[in-house]
Amino acid sequence: MTDSTEISITKIQRESVTVHCCSSPDSGERVNAQIIELQNTLVIVDAMLMRPHAKALRDYANALGKPIDRLFITHGHPDHWFGAEYFQDVDRYALPETTQEIQYSAQFSIGYHRGQHGELITDVPVLPNKEVGEGEVLIDGVRFLVHKIQSAEDLNMIALSIPSEKVLIAQDLIYNQVHFFVGQKAADGTLCFDGWIEALKQFDRFGYDVVLPGHGVPADGSVFKENIAALEKMRTIFSGSTAENFVQNTLDAFPGYGLRSMVEFSAFFLFQMKQG
Numbered sequence: 258m259t260d261s262t263e264i265s266i267t268k269i270q271r272e273s274v275t276v277h278c279c280s281s282p283d284s285g286e287r288v289n290a291q292i293i294e295l296q297n298t299l300v301i302v303d304a305m306l307m308r309p310h311a312k313a314l315r316d317y318a319n320a321l322g323k324p325i326d327r328l329f330i331t332h333g334h335p336d337h338w339f340g341a342e343y344f345q346d347v348d349r350y351a352l353p354e355t356t357q358e359i360q361y362s363a364q365f366s367i368g369y370h371r372g373q374h375g376e377l378i379t380d381v382p383v384l385p386n387k388e389v390g391e392g393e394v395l396i397d398g399v400r401f402l403v404h405k406i407q408s409a410e411d412l413n414m415i416a417l418s419i420p421s422e423k424v425l426i427a428q429d430l431i432y433n434q435v436h437f438f439v440g441q442k443a444a445d446g447t448l449c450f451d452g453w454i455e456a457l458k459q460f461d462r463f464g465y466d467v468v469l470p471g472h473g474v475p476a477d478g479s480v481f482k483e484n485i486a487a488l489e490k491m492r493t494i495f496s497g498s499t500a501e502n503f504v505q506n507t508l509d510a511f512p513g514y515g516l517r518s519m520v521e522f523s524a525f526f527l528f529q530m531k532q533g
């Protein structure tokens with residue numbers, strides 16, 4: 258990918274749905290938004306970090322020529338909701354906890370990312386306007402399951418599955434060959450590793466064929482064990498590292514992973530906590 262305003266698309270054809278995995282470049286934290294194309298409508302999951310990528314996502318969805326039934330915002334991290342600005346005409350579904358997290362953190366997140374990218378970042382938080390909870394949702398004749406995950410990559414998040422197609426829209430439950438964000442603290446003050454690993458073990462049992470990560474290219478069911486091993490290794494690296502050598506130790510341990518900026522981002526949160 259040469260142009261930082263471009264997104265790349267991986268198309269996966271299943272029997273009753275076509276998934277268009279839309280990936281941003283490094284400048285957009287390689288975040289993915291997923292377009293689930295049904296017979297008559299589109300379901301969009303997450304909305305990108307930067308304006309050019311969110312706009313490209315919307316333009317691509319429009320070009321498919323089907324109405325957008327809804328947008329799901331899987332969790333409250335900015336790389337998943339900043340682009341909601343381009344979906345103000347669409348119902349935006351999230352957990353009530355996610356909407357609260359966005360309300361609480363929007364000012365800080367917008368300031369932080371505008372400090373790096375200026376006008377390429379939204380200046381107005383566009384909040385979810387509908388609530389979603391765990392359970393079943395029927396859209397255009399296709400049955401989706403909404404799964405609630407707690408104390409993992411974020412305190413509260415959802416993943417969506419389409420059981421008939423063995424597809425899991427995992428978003429940030431899964432990272433594929435990209436450095437993980439491991440800076441999240443659970444409600445009880447512990448770090449994210451244990452809750453996240455536990456959630457991955459549970460999802461691994463369902464036998465998905467297609468797993469769509471929040472960062473990195475689409476994967477198959479083997480990605481769960483890979484992610485569990487990587488998080489266990491990161492937990493060990495963290496406990497044996499200082500603020501000075503954590504980034505280098507992580508980079509050395511995962512030479513094949515992309516997106517170094519995510520390690521620095523994790524370090525910022527991890528070591529701020531250690532001191533506090």
Ligand SMILES: [Zn+2]
Nearest residue numbers: 334336429471
């Ligand atoms: Zn993310």
